[in-house]
Amino acid sequence: MSAATEAAAIPITVDFSGGLEMLFDNQRRHSVSLPAVDASGKPATIAFLIDHLCRTLMKDPRAELFVLDNHIRPGILVLINDADWELEGEEAYEIQPRDNILFVSTLHGG
Amino acid sequence: MGEASINGEPAAAKAAPNGCSRRLTDDEFDRYSRQMIVPGMGKEGQLRLINSRVLIIGAGGLGCPAAQYIAGAGVGTIGIIDGDVVETSNLHRQVGHATARIGMKKVDSLITHLRGLNPLPTYVSHPFHINPQNAAEVISQYDLVMDCTDNPVTRYLISDICVLVCKPLVSAAAIQKSGQLTVLNCPPTPQGLVDGKYAPCYRCCFRKPPPPSSMVSCGEAGIMGSVVGLMGVAQAGEAIKILASALHIPSPPAAGDTPERNLQQPTLLIYTYDLESAVGPYSFRALKMGGRKRNCFACGENSTLTLAGIRAGEPDYVQFCSVPTSSVSLPPEERITAAAYHAAKQKGELPEHILLDTREKEHFSFGSIEGAVNVPFGKLLMKAAAIKRDVSPASEILPLESEKTDVPIFVVCRRGLDSQETVEKLKELGLDNGGKRRIVDIMGGMKAWKEEVDPTFPFI
Numbered sequence A: 001m002s003a004a005t006e007a008a009a010i011p012i013t014v015d016f017s018g019g020l021e022m023l024f025d026n027q028r029r030h031s032v033s034l035p036a037v038d039a040s041g042k043p044a045t046i047a048f049l050i051d052h053l054c055r056t057l058m059k060d061p062r063a064e065l066f067v068l069d070n071h072i073r074p075g076i077l078v079l080i081n082d083a084d085w086e087l088e089g090e091e092a093y094e095i096q097p098r099d100n101i102l103f104v105s106t107l108h109g110g
Numbered sequence B: 001m002g003e004a005s006i007n008g009e010p011a012a013a014k015a016a017p018n019g020c021s022r023r024l025t026d027d028e029f030d031r032y033s034r035q036m037i038v039p040g041m042g043k044e045g046q047l048r049l050i051n052s053r054v055l056i057i058g059a060g061g062l063g064c065p066a067a068q069y070i071a072g073a074g075v076g077t078i079g080i081i082d083g084d085v086v087e088t089s090n091l092h093r094q095v096g097h098a099t100a101r102i103g104m105k106k107v108d109s110l111i112t113h114l115r116g117l118n119p120l121p122t123y124v125s126h127p128f129h130i131n132p133q134n135a136a137e138v139i140s141q142y143d144l145v146m147d148c149t150d151n152p153v154t155r156y157l158i159s160d161i162c163v164l165v166c167k168p169l170v171s172a173a174a175i176q177k178s179g180q181l182t183v184l185n186c187p188p189t190p191q192g193l194v195d196g197k198y199a200p201c202y203r204c205c206f207r208k209p210p211p212p213s214s215m216v217s218c219g220e221a222g223i224m225g226s227v228v229g230l231m232g233v234a235q236a237g238e239a240i241k242i243l244a245s246a247l248h249i250p251s252p253p254a255a256g257d258t259p260e261r262n263l264q265q266p267t268l269l270i271y272t273y274d275l276e277s278a279v280g281p282y283s284f285r286a287l288k289m290g291g292r293k294r295n296c297f298a299c300g301e302n303s304t305l306t307l308a309g310i311r312a313g314e315p316d317y318v319q320f321c322s323v324p325t326s327s328v329s330l331p332p333e334e335r336i337t338a339a340a341y342h343a344a345k346q347k348g349e350l351p352e353h354i355l356l357d358t359r360e361k362e363h364f365s366f367g368s369i370e371g372a373v374n375v376p377f378g379k380l381l382m383k384a385a386a387i388k389r390d391v392s393p394a395s396e397i398l399p400l401e402s403e404k405t406d407v408p409i410f411v412v413c414r415r416g417l418d419s420q421e422t423v424e425k426l427k428e429l430g431l432d433n434g435g436k437r438r439i440v441d442i443m444g445g446m447k448a449w450k451e452e453v454d455p456t457f458p459f460i
Ligand SMILES: [Zn+2]
Pocket: B200, B201, B202, B203, B204, B205, B292, B293, B296, B297, B298, B299, B300
């Protein structure tokens, strides 16, 4: 990887809903500048983003409310530009500039 | 109009399931005129509603507003199932009940209200909770199901039955300041049919429930009446649309009118409300969901789910959602009942101690035990994490700068679960001073305090 690629960052917005915002400073929308490649030089994926969010953005220590065994915990939907991530390749989806990634916790109350 | 005999006779209506050609009675004509003139509805749509049977599961915050619009619109048979009774704390959101009906079964209270609104439909009362033994029998009597319940165990059960008996399901949920809505299994498609694009079931969209530790109920997290109300009304809107356009009728595969033909983009609507800011562009979002999943446990091609199995306890829904049990993890010497704590304090037998109250500050603001200091559970965990990272000393977690490291700590929360976790956490941080300092959980929290000590305590 060239130095230019390594330095590049992808501008995206990350949204939290359904109570997950609580883990991220009670803020529903974050502008995130995501490194374009991970430590091994591979393009940034959703899996990389999740790890990045845990390391840099999460204010609450209860990481298990967001990730479990290195994957997003059951009961959280991930939406890439308003579409369920399974339509886009789930964790392997490569993040594009100006993507909007939404994490929403499924609700059960009524 | 010479058709008065049809009035209040859904049996006659049922005899002609596609009886969309009869004349409307004067009363029906008057009552439904404003909705019938809406493009797309017409007399035909109205007659379809009159000939339909809807089951509303849950007569609470979603079920009340949903039922009002279902009844108002003239759905011919409306079943309501719920085993609860009306409580005062329900009324800010469960607007189909009334102050005068506190203590009454919710189904009877709601039906009373609905009859006042529209006496024409047939109302069916199922005054018990839905469970694996009764679910199929109740659900199969209806054309469409509305999930207005409040817990994942019932949500998975309802969806599974709807798959097996081929009923469309309109599902909504809400808590605190957010709501969600989705239409499932519509048009209904037989289990195992996967070659093509078919509608998802609840499990296709939400494969696994969240761990119990991440779930809170409306009783704990709170709920804005308008938020849950909005979702209930939207649920009624979806149900009316499905029934009026006959999307609920499973098409025989041979007829060439496959379920696939009527499939609309599966969508999850989410609503997020904010008490501090105006309506923003992201208050409502329509999210694109996938269709039926080939490997779905309930509707997929190799599914082993059956009605007989469900009735016999397979799958185990409670186990699947691992509903938290009130299992006690602390040894008896680290626990005290609210009554015993109070008695010891009264008799002057309690030494100087710190009393930590780990409820949210909104709860704490309504009242607390004398001398209690509020450290909300989330904040406490954050402080504990900072201590672990060596950012701050262990004493930081205690609100009072206390030099005496042997002063006992008592912990109280709302219902007695967080307090036990807090005791564990404090010991983990070494605040028990190698066992020299007692750290004690007040069993059952402020709920127990109200029951055992002070009945006038404003427990929320
Ligand atoms: Zn499914």
